[in-house]
Amino acid sequence: MADLEAFRAETRAWLEANCPPEMRQPVQDESDVYWGGRRATFKNDAQKAWFEACRDKGYTVPAWPKEYGGAGLSPAEAKVLREEMARISARPPLSSFGIWMLGPALLHFGTEGQKKHFLNQIARGEIRWCQGYSEPGSGSDLVSLQTFGEDKGDHWIVNGQKIWTSYADKADWIFCLVRTDKANKYQGITFMLYDMETPGVTTKPILLISGNSPFCETFFDDVKVPKSYGEDIPAQVGEVNRGWDVAKYLLGHEREMISGADGGARTSAIGAAMKRSAGELDPLLRAELAMFDVDALAYACMGEKFLDEIKVGKAHPAQPNMMKYAGTELNKRRHELFMAAGGSTALEWDSEETRGGARAREWLRTKANSIEGGTSEVMLGVVAKRILELPGA
Amino acid sequence: MPLYHTEDQAMLAETAAQFMGEEGAIGKQLRHWRDRGCKDGFGHDLWKQMAEMGFTGLLVPEADGGLGMGHVEAGIVLEEIGRNLTPSPFLTSSVMAASALAHASAEGKGRWLPGLIAGDSVFAVAIDEGAKHRPERIATRAEKSGNGFRLTGKKDFVVHGASADMIVVAARTAGADDDEDGVTLFAVPKDAAGLGHNSVRLVDSSMASHVTLDGVELDGDAVIGEVDGGRTVLNKVLDAGRVGAAAEGIGVARGSMDMTVDYLKQRKQFGKLIGEFQALQHRAAHLYSEVEIARAATIKAQQLLDAGSEQASLMASVAKAKVGKAAGLAVKEGVQMHGGIGMTDEYDIGLYMKRDRALAEFMGDVYYHADRVARLSGY
Numbered sequence: 110m111a112d113l114e115a116f117r118a119e120t121r122a123w124l125e126a127n128c129p130p131e132m133r134q135p136v137q138d139e140s141d142v143y144w145g146g147r148r149a150t151f152k153n154d155a156q157k158a159w160f161e162a163c164r165d166k167g168y169t170v171p172a173w174p175k176e177y178g179g180a181g182l183s184p185a186e187a188k189v190l191r192e193e194m195a196r197i198s199a200r201p202p203l204s205s206f207g208i209w210m211l212g213p214a215l216l217h218f219g220t221e222g223q224k225k226h227f228l229n230q231i232a233r234g235e236i237r238w239c240q241g242y243s244e245p246g247s248g249s250d251l252v253s254l255q256t257f258g259e260d261k262g263d264h265w266i267v268n269g270q271k272i273w274t275s276y277a278d279k280a281d282w283i284f285c286l287v288r289t290d291k292a293n294k295y296q297g298i299t300f301m302l303y304d305m306e307t308p309g310v311t312t313k314p315i316l317l318i319s320g321n322s323p324f325c326e327t328f329f330d331d332v333k334v335p336k337s338y339g340e341d342i343p344a345q346v347g348e349v350n351r352g353w354d355v356a357k358y359l360l361g362h363e364r365e366m367i368s369g370a371d372g373g374a375r376t377s378a379i380g381a382a383m384k385r386s387a388g389e390l391d392p393l394l395r396a397e398l399a400m401f402d403v404d405a406l407a408y409a410c411m412g413e414k415f416l417d418e419i420k421v422g423k424a425h426p427a428q429p430n431m432m433k434y435a436g437t438e439l440n441k442r443r444h445e446l447f448m449a450a451g452g453s454t455a456l457e458w459d460s461e462e463t464r465g466g467a468r469a470r471e472w473l474r475t476k477a478n479s480i481e482g483g484t485s486e487v488m489l490g491v492v493a494k495r496i497l498e499l500p501g502a
Numbered sequence: 503m504p505l506y507h508t509e510d511q512a513m514l515a516e517t518a519a520q521f522m523g524e525e526g527a528i529g530k531q532l533r534h535w536r537d538r539g540c541k542d543g544f545g546h547d548l549w550k551q552m553a554e555m556g557f558t559g560l561l562v563p564e565a566d567g568g569l570g571m572g573h574v575e576a577g578i579v580l581e582e583i584g585r586n587l588t589p590s591p592f593l594t595s596s597v598m599a600a601s602a603l604a605h606a607s608a609e610g611k612g613r614w615l616p617g618l619i620a621g622d623s624v625f626a627v628a629i630d631e632g633a634k635h636r637p638e639r640i641a642t643r644a645e646k647s648g649n650g651f652r653l654t655g656k657k658d659f660v661v662h663g664a665s666a667d668m669i670v671v672a673a674r675t676a677g678a679d680d681d682e683d684g685v686t687l688f689a690v691p692k693d694a695a696g697l698g699h700n701s702v703r704l705v706d707s708s709m710a711s712h713v714t715l716d717g718v719e720l721d722g723d724a725v726i727g728e729v730d731g732g733r734t735v736l737n738k739v740l741d742a743g744r745v746g747a748a749a750e751g752i753g754v755a756r757g758s759m760d761m762t763v764d765y766l767k768q769r770k771q772f773g774k775l776i777g778e779f780q781a782l783q784h785r786a787a788h789l790y791s792e793v794e795i796a797r798a799a800t801i802k803a804q805q806l807l808d809a810g811s812e813q814a815s816l817m818a819s820v821a822k823a824k825v826g827k828a829a830g831l832a833v834k835e836g837v838q839m840h841g842g843i844g845m846t847d848e849y850d851i852g853l854y855m856k857r858d859r860a861l862a863e864f865m866g867d868v869y870y871h872a873d874r875v876a877r878l879s880g881y
Contacts, residue, residue, distance in 0.1 A: 384881035396869075399876035403868075406817070406875070407799035407824040414505035414798040423506055431791045486784065493783035497763050497790060500775045 116186055120193045127162040131155035132200045138467060142204045145234025147281050160234065163202035170208055170232045173216070177224050178232025184420060206275070207231035207238040211284050213362050214300070214346055214355050222341025227302070239305070241271040241285030241327060242356065248273075249487045251286075252294055252353065256329060258287040258301065265289070265301070265344075267309075267332040273481070277312040277325035280305055290350050299345045300352030303334045319473035320458070320466075360483065361429050376409045376436065378402040379443060383450040394449060401439075401446055408439055427495035434488035437478035444472040503805055505798060507578070514575055517555070518582040525551055526588030528850055535589060536707040542665040543709035544589035552590065553621025561600045561742075566611055567619050568600075572808035573742065577749035577800065584753020587850075587857050589708060591624040591662045593746050599625035601742040602670045602687055605727040605735045610689055614668055626666035627739065628657035628690075628713050635659075635866040637672070637740055639680050642715060644673035644688065651675070651725075653688065653696075653718040661864065663711025664701035667692050670739070671715065676730050685733045687726040694718045706856040741818045743865040745807055748800045748821040751861050755793045755829035758836040758854035762786070765840055782839060789828075789835050796821070796828035816878045823871035826862050833858040 132155055136142055140152050143160050151157040163169050166180060172187040173179025182190060212231050215224055230236045247254040256269025267287055277283070282304055290297030305312070309332035314322035336344050347355045380398040384390055390398065415432055418424035448455045451468055458466040479485040493499045507515060525531075525548060535545055552558055557579050562568020569575075576597050583592060595618055603614055617623030629637050642655025653673050663669060669690045677684030690697060698714040727735040763786060766777030776782055803821040806814035833855040837844040844851045862868070 378875075378879055380876055380881045381879045390881065395876060395881065396872070398881070399872040400823075402875050402879065403820055403823040403827070403872050404795075406820045407795050410505065410802040410817075410820075411795040411798040414801065417504035418506055421504070421506075431787075431794065434787075435791045435795060489784040489787040490780070492787035492790060497783075497786055499763070499766055499777040499783050499786065501778070 113185055113189060117189050117193065120190055123166070124193055124197060124199065127159070127166075128194075128197065128199050129155035129159055132159040132202075133197045134200070135198055136200055137464060141200065143202065143234070144237055144276070144279070145203055145205055145207075146237025146279065147235075148279070149234070149237065159200070160202045164233055167232070169203040169234065170212065170228075173212065173228065173232065177216075177228035179228075203234045205231065205234065205237060206240055206280075206284075207236065210240055210359050210362060211238050211302075214284070214359050217358060218300075218347040218355050220341050220343065222339065223343070223346065226339070226342050236281045237276070237279060239274050239277045239280035239283050239325075239327075241274055241277075241283045243273045244270060245272050249484050251356070252298070254286055254288060254298065256285070256287050257291070258289045258299060258334065260289065261333075263336055265334045265336065267301075267303075267329045267334055269329050271327040271329075272315075273324045274312070274327045275323050275325075277305070277327045278314055283310075283327070284346070286352055286356055293350065295353050296350050298352040298356070299349050300347055300355040301334055301345050302338075303332070303344060307332050307334065309333070317473070318476070319470040321470060321474070361426075376405050376412060376439065378405050379446060383446070387450040387452070390450070394446075398446060398450075401442055404439060405443070408435060411435070425496055427491055430483070430488040430491040431496070433482065434479075434485050434492070437475075438485060440478050441475050444475045448472050503809070505801055505805070507574070511574060511578060515578045515582075518557075518579045519585075521551075521555055522579075522582035522586045522588050526583065526586045526590070528587050528853065532587045532589055532707065532853060541701070541709065543662070543703070543707060544591060544665075548588070549590060549624065550621040552592065553619065557592065558596050558621050559600075559615070559619035560596060561604075562615055562619060563604070566615050568615070573597075573745055573804040574801065574808060576746060577804045580746055580749035581753035581756070584750035584755075584857075584861075585757035587706075587754070587757070587853055591626075591665070593743070593750060594627055594661050594666075595623070595625040597746040598627045598739050598743045599668070599670050602627070602726050602735060602739045603689075605687075605738075606689065607723060607725075609723050610726060614689060617667065623667040624662055624665050626660050626663045626669045626711075627743070628660045628663065628669050628671045629736070629740070630659045631656060632658060635863070635870055637736065638682075640672050640674050640685050641679045642671065642673040644675045644686055644720075646675075647719060650719060650721045651686075651688065653690070653715040653720065655715050657711075657713040657715070659864070660711040660713045662709060663713050664699045664709060669697075669713065670726065671713075672732065672736050673715075675732075682733055684730050685736060686729050687732040687735055687739075688720055688724045689726055690715075690718060690720065690724065694720065704860050706853070706860040708860060737815065740865065741807060741815055744818040744822040744871070745800065745803045747861055747865045748796075748803065748818075748825040751822075751825040751829040751858065752793070752797050752800050754854055754858050754861060755796065755825070755832035758829075758832045758851065758858075759786075759789055759793055761851055761854070762789075762832075762836040762839050769841075776839075785835060785839075789831055792828040792831055796824040799824045816875065819866075819871040819874040819878070822866060823868045823875065826868035826871070829858045830862060830868075 143156055168180055170179040171182045171190050175181040215227055244254050258265035258267045285301050287299050287301050288297055289299040309330040312325045312327045315324045316322045334344055380402045383398055415424055455468045457463045556569055559568030560571045561576055564570035631641055644651040644653045671688045671690050672685055674684055675686040696716040696718040700712040701709055704710055769776050800821045803817040806817050836851045837855055840851050843849050
């Protein structure tokens with residue numbers, strides 16, 4: 110405990126010295142977040158300085174081992190760092206699917222060579238990754254995917270189409286689910302890594318109801334994927350044809366992330382803030398805000414309990430599905446209330462005062478929360494079958 | 503503190519689950535006493551057994567002869583009481599009255615606590631005045647009289663009031679009905695002259711009184727805590743009651759949900775187990791998620807209360823409101839998913855619905871507590 114207090118003091122001092130004041134404010138829009146990659150640019154010097162300080166300290170991925178670019182912090186130390194960063198509202202130094210999704214998969218399933226090679230690149234923000242999961246015919250029923258990789262000895266020839274590939278147009282590499290055995294539904298998928306600049310890869314953004322296009326369609330036309338990138342660096346994660354295990358593992362992470370299980374700002378009470386911004390509240394709106402706050406504060410407790418239980422292995426393996434379901438439904442309600450309290454101001458689409466209609470765009474964006482990473486209906490199905498053990502239909 | 507039970511607490515939960523599952527079971531207690539029209543609505547033998555288990559004095563400090571445990575532990579016992587719909591004066595006596603008596607004089611403690619710990623005494627708490635919980639308003643008067651007080655007024659929804667050896671009464675010694683200050687708590691013994699009961703059976707077969715205080719004369723040592731400054735103690739009693747009722751409500755919700763999920767795995771219609779139907783699976787999974795979230799809020803509130811945190815009172819209302827929503831859903835879905843059999847008296851699921859209704863009202867309903875969350879949050 111004393112060590113942890115010393116670590117806290119040390120961390121506080123380090124943040125004081127290294128986190129520029131401009132980086133101690135909540136993220137307002139996408140340009141406030143640094144995503145790394147070959148084509149990345151910094152919004153300003155403060156963003157660059159903050160990223161580089163964290164990168165050199167291993168704080169882009171604090172809990173990863175030092176030899177893979179992390180700081181090797183224990184879970185307790187990582188929690189202290191999170192708390193201290195939250196205390197000064199420090200922005201994340203680097204956001205990436207490499208950190209959230211591919212990293213955990215490599216840590217769990219990767220070869221030593223893959224870990225040294227790819228994890229260090231991720232930690233240093235050198236390669237921006239995208240995720241190739243869904244296909245036009247395979248959304249929630251992901252295992253029905255059809256993108257096919259034909260075995261050509263020392264390489265694969267990949268053909269097919271992915272959809273909802275977030276930021277594929279900005280990504281350098283893709284981690285992609287590819288069918289490599291047509292006869293076997295679950296044990297015929299391989300989890301492959303390859304460069305988006307490989308000939309035959311094209312992407313096209315999809316315009317959404319929010320007016321933004323974070324998602325893309327991605328096409329693979331005779332894409333030649335080598336089987337190896339060097340000694341002990343195979344192109345696939347896990348075994349060939351066993352990519353579904355990796356995908357399932359990653360979906361768990363994605364659901365935790367989308368559910369905001371960290372008890373973060375998405376699950377906090379909003380009534381008091383609404384009153385400050387909207388003034389006197391209609392009695393029925395006040396009542397709805399109060400009911401929402403009850404649910405949000407209770408959900409925050411669930412988030413805390415869930416994380417505590419995960420640490421000691423007490424949480425049911427399907428619990429992230431429940432958290433994802435409840436958290437995303439709550440977040441949608443939250444934004445409905447923001448819109449209701451905001452009145453006509455919240456409708457403005459391009460005014461400067463609303464930062465380009467940020468509230469309305471975010472409201473529309475949250476409608477995807479209960480679709481992406483598995484729909485609410487799929488989550489409920491998993492809870493029914495795996496936790497309540499109801500009979501399979 | 504992590505939001506799950508420590509090893510000791512998990513052991514207590516196992517003990518409580520076994521005891522309530524056997525001794526406190528629905529057939530052995532609730533139905534037994536109900537079918538006999540029992541005037542207490544609970545069995546004194548079970549209360550005595552609960553004393554032998556150490557449950558009765560669980561919240562009483564060791565220095566006063568109790569176990570000196572906290573609201574987490576009391577909640578563990580209450581959850582099992584809820585799950586088995588066990589009628590007992592545990593919540594009113596061992597949680598609420600015990601929380602009040604922690605602020606009593608040495609004489610007051612000496613007079614009341616041994617009986618509680620031994621399972622010989624039963625206590626009630628008289629706060630509400632009217633059909634809805636509104637503890638901000640106390641109209642019952644206590645006027646100075648000699649070296650004591652003279653109480654006049656009317657109290658409602660005094661659970662176990664007629665069976666109680668002592669009732670903790672919140673009365674006004676100064677100020678107007680809606681004033682924060684000027685409230686005093688009294689320990690009113692059952693045989694006090696002028697104390698009257700109109701005892702009625704409630705929908706869940708429990709007994710509650712409309713209590714009349716018609717010039718009830720009390721000595722000065724009947725005062726619990728400070729004269730005129732009783733609001734602080736009253737708030738502690740209320741928070742203990744809210745969090746305790748939430749814990750019992752979680753037990754009711756889980757008991758009802760378990761029964762329902764079991765039924766979904768057994769009942770066949772259209773040649774299929776009804777649990778195979780997606781419409782029911784999704785509703786069951788939604789219910790599970792609501793009950794789990796409510797349970798997390800309840801454990802958090804218990805821990806904050808035990809830690810003496812400033813956040814405890816807000817979280818007590820969050821827990822009571824959230825459990826009100828979740829348990830209400832659990833019993834309604836329970837009856838609906840059971841279909842026709844769910845409407846029969848023979849089947850237990852309806853008993854869960856009745857108990858939930860009474861608990862939902864006890865110490866403030868969803869609306870009262872959601873409103874309180876808003877007020878405490880500044881809107």
